[in-house]
């Protein structure tokens with residue numbers, strides 16, 4: 260498990276400050292396959308994973324769901340034939356928090 264994936268998540272609290280764009284870009288260096296998009300004005304961390312079929316994409320989706328439930332922090336997941344897209348952000352603060360980067364790293368850990 261990578262150092263980032265092994266970090267403890269902080270409890271989600273509405274009074275945390277969202278990362279600045281610079282802070283998010285810096286944190287992104289630890290997650291080279293991930294992208295930051297803020298098309299709707301909220302910075303989000305996203306990556307697509309490719310699989311041979313729908314069943315594999317769905318099984319990965321469940322593994323990500325297990326990570327989320329364990330952490331109490333949840334992504335948006337789109338699952339289709341051969342592809343699962345995972346997007347992390349912190350709803351309560353309307354942006355990115357270190358928790359999102361930790362959980363993105365944990366997501367990479369369960370992608371076979």
Ligand SMILES: C[C@H](O)[C@H](O)[C@H]1CNC2=NC(N)=NC(=O)C2=N1
Pocket residue numbers: 271331332333334347348349350351352
């Ligand atoms: C009550 C519950 O713990 C909170 O609503 C959690 C649930 N999961 C969450 N997931 C994400 N990504 N952001 C949140 O702010 C969040 N809040």
